[in-house]
Amino acid sequence: MTDVPADPKDAARADRVRADGRIDTWRHPGWVRITHWINVIAVVVLLMSGLNILMAHPALYWGVRSTFADPWLQIPTLPGWMMLPQVRDLAQARHWHFLFAWIFVANGLAYLTLGVLLRWLAQRLWPTPSDLRGFGTTVAEHVRLHFPNDERARTYNVLQKLTYLAMILVVLPMMLLTGLSMSPGFNAIGGLLLELLGGRQSARTLHFISAGLIVGFVVVHVGLVIWTGPANNMRSMITGWYAIRSGRAPDQGGPR
Numbered sequence: 138m139t140d141v142p143a144d145p146k147d148a149a150r151a152d153r154v155r156a157d158g159r160i161d162t163w164r165h166p167g168w169v170r171i172t173h174w175i176n177v178i179a180v181v182v183l184l185m186s187g188l189n190i191l192m193a194h195p196a197l198y199w200g201v202r203s204t205f206a207d208p209w210l211q212i213p214t215l216p217g218w219m220m221l222p223q224v225r226d227l228a229q230a231r232h233w234h235f236l237f238a239w240i241f242v243a244n245g246l247a248y249l250t251l252g253v254l255l256r257w258l259a260q261r262l263w264p265t266p267s268d269l270r271g272f273g274t275t276v277a278e279h280v281r282l283h284f285p286n287d288e289r290a291r292t293y294n295v296l297q298k299l300t301y302l303a304m305i306l307v308v309l310p311m312m313l314l315t316g317l318s319m320s321p322g323f324n325a326i327g328g329l330l331l332e333l334l335g336g337r338q339s340a341r342t343l344h345f346i347s348a349g350l351i352v353g354f355v356v357v358h359v360g361l362v363i364w365t366g367p368a369n370n371m372r373s374m375i376t377g378w379y380a381i382r383s384g385r386a387p388d389q390g391g392p393r
């Protein structure tokens with residue numbers, strides 16, 4: 138008997154030993170990598186064009202009306218480099234925003250459909266009972282900024298899984314629904330949604346809060362990508378292959 142996998146695709150994705158003794162393990166299929174990078178571009182354009190739109194009336198309120206007096210939050214004037222276009226232009230900003238909103242929706246639907254059909258969400262992102270039992274240990278590792286770089290790094294840790302799921306299933310859909318509710322083109326569901334959300338100004342504020350949560354996520358996400366080994370992480374999201382140490386090595390704060 139040999140250990141050669143029956144399916145040639147499995148053989149192509151089996152572990153490979155690298156020259157430095159680490160093991161290359163298959164981590165991200167092509168559709169995850171493509172949808173991830175399209176999502177990054179879409180989110181950046183949406184955030185920048187959204188800030189330009191916000192500058193047309195840089196104040197947020199709760200309820201139905203914008204009274205101009207007593208806003209819930211007054212936004213300071215933002216520098217041009219944060220916005221798309223870089224000068225105040227509501228019409229152009231809305232064109233960018235709506236075009237990329239649809240790219241974001243189509244891409245998100247493609248990710249979710251493949252994620253469910255190929256059982257990616259269930260197998261890769263859904264925490265197992267053993268993950269949940271290790272919650273405290275993983276939190277302690279994060280607090281110390283120490284992350285395993287050995288066999289345990291073959292899968293996402295429980296905090297990664299929960300955070301990715303929260304983004305995919307809660308924050309990104311919240312951004313979409315609050316955005317759709319304000320769209321005149323979606324009057325039928327928009328009207329109902331607006332009522333549920335407590336009025337147009339509440340929807341606008343919730344849309345802004347979801348954008349803020351996405352910015353918070355991206356700062357921590359990219360921070361951890363850099364802290365835990367930018368080259369290895371980026372290589373995994375570009376080629377699919379991710380290097381780990383064999384066996385069980387001491388936890389490291391540095392590149393994994």
Ligand code: HEM
Nearest residue numbers: 169173176177180301304351355358359362370371373374
């Ligand atoms: C320049 C910005 C970004 C960089 C450099 C980046 C990089 C990465 C990398 C390297 C991974 C793989 C992590 C690993 O294998 O441990 C990853 C996964 C992921 N990223 Fe990002 N990311 C960025 C922006 C975003 C944004 C804007 C979102 C969503 C709003 C996002 C959502 C995700 C999700 C959900 C995963 C897990 C995907 C899956 O396995 O299905 N990322 N990212």
